[in-house]
Amino acid sequence: MSTDPRSERTTVPPAVLDAALGDVDWTIPPAGSRGSRFSAPSGELAVVSLGDPEQPRVVLVPGATGSKEDFALMLPILAQAGYYVQSFDLAGQYQSQSAGDDSTYTHQLFIDDLIAFLESGGPAHLLGYSFAGTIAQLVAVRRPDLLLSLALLTTPPSSGNVFESMRWLGRLAPFTSARRGAALMIWGIVTNKNRVPRRRLEFVRSRFALTSRRSVEEIVGLMMVTPDLRGRVRDIPLPKLVAAGTRDLWPVSAHEQYARDIGAEFRAYATGHSPSETTPHQLSADLLDLYARAGL
Numbered sequence: 001m002s003t004d005p006r007s008e009r010t011t012v013p014p015a016v017l018d019a020a021l022g023d024v025d026w027t028i029p030p031a032g033s034r035g036s037r038f039s040a041p042s043g044e045l046a047v048v049s050l051g052d053p054e055q056p057r058v059v060l061v062p063g064a065t066g067s068k069e070d071f072a073l074m075l076p077i078l079a080q081a082g083y084y085v086q087s088f089d090l091a092g093q094y095q096s097q098s099a100g101d102d103s104t105y106t107h108q109l110f111i112d113d114l115i116a117f118l119e120s121g122g123p124a125h126l127l128g129y130s131f132a133g134t135i136a137q138l139v140a141v142r143r144p145d146l147l148l149s150l151a152l153l154t155t156p157p158s159s160g161n162v163f164e165s166m167r168w169l170g171r172l173a174p175f176t177s178a179r180r181g182a183a184l185m186i187w188g189i190v191t192n193k194n195r196v197p198r199r200r201l202e203f204v205r206s207r208f209a210l211t212s213r214r215s216v217e218e219i220v221g222l223m224m225v226t227p228d229l230r231g232r233v234r235d236i237p238l239p240k241l242v243a244a245g246t247r248d249l250w251p252v253s254a255h256e257q258y259a260r261d262i263g264a265e266f267r268a269y270a271t272g273h274s275p276s277e278t279t280p281h282q283l284s285a286d287l288l289d290l291y292a293r294a295g296l
Contacts, residue, residue, distance in 0.1 A: 014281035021073070021278075023197035030075045038120065040113040042091040043099030048072075049086045051079035056148065056296045057121055058287075060087040060276075061114065063130030063154075064219040065189060067094035067207055070129065073280035074287075081288055083125070088117060090132065092215025094207050105218035107227075110135045111142070118146040125291050127151040129276060131219055134226055141232040149294045150233070150264075151241040151287060154248050154273050157258035159228035166249050178221035186216065194272060230261040239293040240264035243283055245271040265290070 029035065033050040048068045058078055060071040068087035078085045091100035091113055100109055114135055118124055125148045128136025133155025140150050156162035163181060176184070188194070190208060192201050233240070242259035246252050246268050259266035267286045269279040276283060 014285045015279075017281040018279045021280075023199045024073065025199050026069050026072060026203035028072075030072055032079075033075060038088060038117060040091070040099060040116050042103070042109050042113050043101070044096065045088045045091065045099055045113065045117070046095035047086060047088040048075070049084070050075040051082075051084040053084050053121075055082050055084045056291070057124035058083045058085045058127070058291075059118065059124040060085065060127045061129060061132035061136060062087065062090060062093065063132050064090075064223070065185060065204075065208075065211070065216055066090075066129065067211075069094075069203070069207075070274070071276050074276055074284050077281060077284040078287065081284075083291070086121070086124075090215070092212035092219075094210050097210045097212050097215075100215065101212060105215050105222070107135070107138060107222055111138050114139050115143055115146065118143070123148050125149045125151070125287070125294065125296075127153055127287070128155060129153045130155060130273070131223055134223075134229075137229045137233050138227070140236055140238070141229060144236050144238065147236075147238055148296050149239045149241070149290050150236070151243065151290060152258075152264070153275060153283070154244045154250075154255075155242070155258075156223065156226055157242075157244075157250050157254040159226045161224040162226050162250075163223065165251075165254060178224060179217050181220040181224075182213070182217040185220065186213075194274075196277075200277070230258070233262040239290050241267065241286060241290045243267045243269070243275060243286060245269050245273060245275050245278075247272045249273050 033048050036047045038045045038047050062070045067089045071087045075085045089096035123146050126136050133152040158165045242264045244255040256266050269275045269282050271278040
């Protein structure tokens with residue numbers, strides 16, 4: 001029996017499949033996927049797509065230090081379930097490192113890029129991961145017509161300086177600049193404080209060689225002034241999901257409260273900040289339930 005998430009789906013429980021993942025080679029795109037470029041307002045963005053474009057669309061947006069590859073294990077699962085799945089690097093990230101290099105990385109820059117991407121292919125089930133969850137909410141309240149559902153994955157469950165409510169940074173956050181915060185974040189990742197497998201560590205280190213350091217610093221600055229969107233998101237008549245790891249950067253109780261505040265379902269997994277990498281089958285199963293509630 002195969003445990004490769006890129007192979008055909010089985011009746012094995014998602015948690016069992018996730019436990020058997022092993023050390024995945026993140027440099028290999030999912031079988032059958034297609035790479036392309038999208039001309040966004042900020043510049044050229046690298047995109048990966050999998051599935052039939054005639055099927056309902058799913059758009060997965062990576063976080064501050066990530067890239068589209070963070071969803072490589074989920075694309076086949078969702079595509080095999082009958083969805084057209086896409087992800088792209090944020091401006092400044094990895095293979096989109098030149099996008100936005102002649103401007104400031106602002107909330108509006110990321111909002112404009114995401115709206116343009118959604119408009120280019122029609123409404124989608126939208127997932128925002130970490131910082132991108134804030135961008136997804138900002139897009140949702142402005143253009144709910146572009147969404148079929150909204151999922152927030154380990155998204156900061158607070159407003160203002162979200163680092164103040166982090167487990168490991170909290171007390172130092174008021175004294176940390178955006179530049180120092182970015183440096184600390186990158187240092188923790190490249191020195192493997194998350195204890196990821198060898199090939200994952202090799203990939204994220206190589207990705208930082210391309211990612212714009214300024215984009216990370218300015219995103220950290222944006223995370224220090226996160227808007228409070230709870231009331232406006234709660235009023236959007238779409239199915240919503242908040243998902244987080246039980247060992248996330250923010251307490252799981254905070255994520256659960258945020259889900260209640262915006263009228264969303266809540267799911268937690270026995271992992272850290274990156275369920276898309278470590279529990280992709282469980283997360284995908286909950287997303288498929290969300291999409292079923294949307295009727296698409």
